[in-house]
Amino acid sequence: MSRLYGDPIEVWTRDGxxxxxxxxxxxxxxxxxxxxxxxxxxxxxxxxxxxxxxxFWRVEATPDREVGTYELRFDTASGGWLLLRAWD
Structure with missing residues (x-):
């Protein structure tokens, strides 16, 4: 099950x-x-x-040992990132 958020986030990139x-x-x-x-x-x-x-990127990420799935969006016009969705 996924949950919608649309929260602004700070992102670091490597090779785009x-x-x-x-x-x-x-x-x-x-x-x-x-x-x-x-x-x-x-x-x-x-x-x-x-x-x-x-x-858009769908990624597996973790703040600790538990890995979750997250959907991130980068808007080229504003240069801003959002976390759009997270899966349980």
């Missing part, structure tokens, strides 16, 4: 992929990237400074 993130004052280490995809906005909503992409 998330390697660690802080969510609710806890540091999570990404153990494995399960999936990655890009969603582009409609062409009329983009500009030279805003390509209008949102990049």
């Amino acid at each position: 992929e998330p390697s660690q993130f802080v969510w609710r004052d806890r540091l999570y280490v990404v153990r494995r990237i399960l999936d990655h995809w890009v969603v582009a906005r409609e062409w009329w909503k983009t500009s030279e400074t805003d390509p209008g992409e949102r990049r």
Whole structure:
């Protein structure tokens, strides 16, 4: 079962992929990237400074010994990250 959040998070990347993130004052280490995809906005909503992409990652991560699955999103326009979903 998954839960939706949409919480802003701080993310560290390595080679363009998330390697660690802080969510609710806890540091999570990404153990494995399960999936990655890009969603582009409609062409009329983009500009030279805003390509209008949102990049998504589904990852396995852990703050301790228990590994969970999380969906992260990076918005190229704002440069911000969100934790969208977590699975039990």
